Amino acid sequence: MRRKLMPLAASGLVAAILLSGCAAGGSGKASGGGGGKGKVTLTFLTFETPNLTAKYWDDAIARASAKVPGVTIKKLVAPSVDRVGYAKQLAASGQLPDIMIGVSPNGFAQAGQLASWSDGQLSDFVSPHSNPIGGKIYQLPYDTQPTPLVYYNKSDFTAAGIAAPPKTYQDLLDDCAKLKTKGINPLVVGGGGKDTWADMYPLIGAVATDTYRPEPDWLAQKAKGKAKFTDPAFTKAAQKVSDLAKKGYIDRAGLSRSYADDEQAFRANKGAMYPMGSWFAASADAKKPPFDVGVFAWPSDDGSLVMPSYTGGGMSVSSKAPDVALAQKWALAFMLDKTSLDASVKTDGSIIALKDYTPPAGMGPVYTATLDLYQQAVKQHAIVDAFSVESGDDSLPAGVADKAAAGVADLINGKKTAQEFGAFLDSEWAKADE
Structure with a gap:
């Protein structure tokens, strides 16, 4: 989906976790202050699509929470594709979620509502300084999406x-x-x-x-x-x-x-x-149409390869979260989880922008063709921004x-x-x- 910008799918439930889809952000209490060592309830704004089902999110949430003891997640689901608009509504009433995924940080970061990510926290990402706002990064750049x-x-x-x-x-x-x-x-x-x-x-x-x-x-x-x-x-x-x-x-x-x-x-x-967007590749492979599907880049006048793409789409953390350090630790655990990343590739056609990441074996022909085309564009230095999908200062x-x-x-x-x-x-x- 549009500037979706975020994806993933479903695997087996690893640990039980309390989930609630009704409350909105910032209501948890941390016994560990700001040190990321206490018990805390955090609200997490996500979205659901035919590819990214409730089960996908519940399973991914459980895996991340198993790696970060002391965190209970209250899951919020955006009511429409306009996650930014919904997040703004929540923020206006003092309920900005503690953690958000696939929500452009523009506006929120400038207003001081988001915590920035350090270079150390971004060390596993291929493009750690994608979409800076005032020289700082407020959203994890985990996924690249050629669009369209x-x-x-x-x-x-x-x-x-x-x-x-x-x-x-x-x-x-x-x-x-x-x-x-x-x-x-x-x-x-x-x-x-x-x-x-x-x-x-x-x-x-x-x-x-x-x-x-x-x-x-x-x-x-x-x-x-x-x-x-x-x-x-x-x-x-x-x-x-x-x-x-x-x-x-x-x-x-x-x-x-x-x-x-x-x-x-x-x-x-x-x-x-x-x-x-490239996420259609996963849909085409998962439920094959009654014809073979090919893929090409929008053509230029002279035939040179040009590919508009966006790298970002990951998690942002509220600067007012009850425990910012623990919220960031949980967000990284979610974003770096191999099972969740593989599920994202399989169900949403993600091109994971993490160092040393390899897609799961046996991906379908449309995803494989999409990835090959993207890699050609990278080798030819043919990647440009995707108009209207950009985030950061230049958007x-x-x-x-x-x-x-x-x-x-x-x-x-x-x-x-x-x-x-x-x-x-x-x-x-x-x-x-x-």
Whole structure:
């Protein structure tokens, strides 16, 4: 899921643990002060998806708690995919959870609500200084997610006479035309209900190739007032999305579909290509569609490999937790647990960003192809940020990513031109900075 940014699945229950899904943060009492040695009750905000079930979380919580005696966890489950919004609601009422996973630290860290991680605590991570805020790290960078890749129906490609996935952007347009001629919808794109973020993936891909590849620090330049969304560097990418919709290559009716319905539409052969985060690989392997699935990176104009990715998604700890040291110790125990990491790979397609980590044997073909493609991008130094998914100092102001998703719907529906979309984002950024 979107900036999910966090994953994992289920194994056997290792230890019994008291779980409660009703209370919110900061209510526990520690007998050990701040030293991490006492008994404490900590609230933990997580989320559930078809991949990451309640059992997955309960089992993972139990394993971490078995390694950190003295901790009792009260599990909180976000009611929607908008975990940041829910965490803000809790914080506004003085109930920020003691531990959170997959919640962007932006806003919380600047307000002094989160405890930072030390270099020693981050020593096991491949990219220990991902997404700094004021030079400090507030979220464990445990998982890398290419966002998006393009998963495709090999049978549809064969039926349209397409011998190989597109390498250049013109190849993509040519393939879309061939598919359309055969009566096959080229691109499956959703964004209905609360899942407006699901319409962002074509834009994220285009921004990666047309904006971030030539100017990797473009968003930082925007923050300094040296760039605008109405500049050609950005509107070229937005125009590509608009043109895809105008040509009928993106089915506008699909914007009413939720994230889950969007995936089901691809599975039900309602479109040949599915721009989505790398987590879809696990779903495709776990429940194979009635066709073989391939994967490629959103193509650049010249065919160079470019891959938008995000590394982060791990745990953050409240600076007001009843025992910050013990909360951080528990969070690390959870994040570094091999069983949980393997489960995350198997159920959510995670690319674990920990030193010396090896995925479990026997992973399926879609995950294997996804991982191989990512590793190619790493070797070619082709990784760029994923627009709207960034966190840390060089990211969109709080709330602007959601506004961008609403704007993309207008871009696809023809209600906004690329230039108007850029002006809309500039305006929303200005409002967020007020």
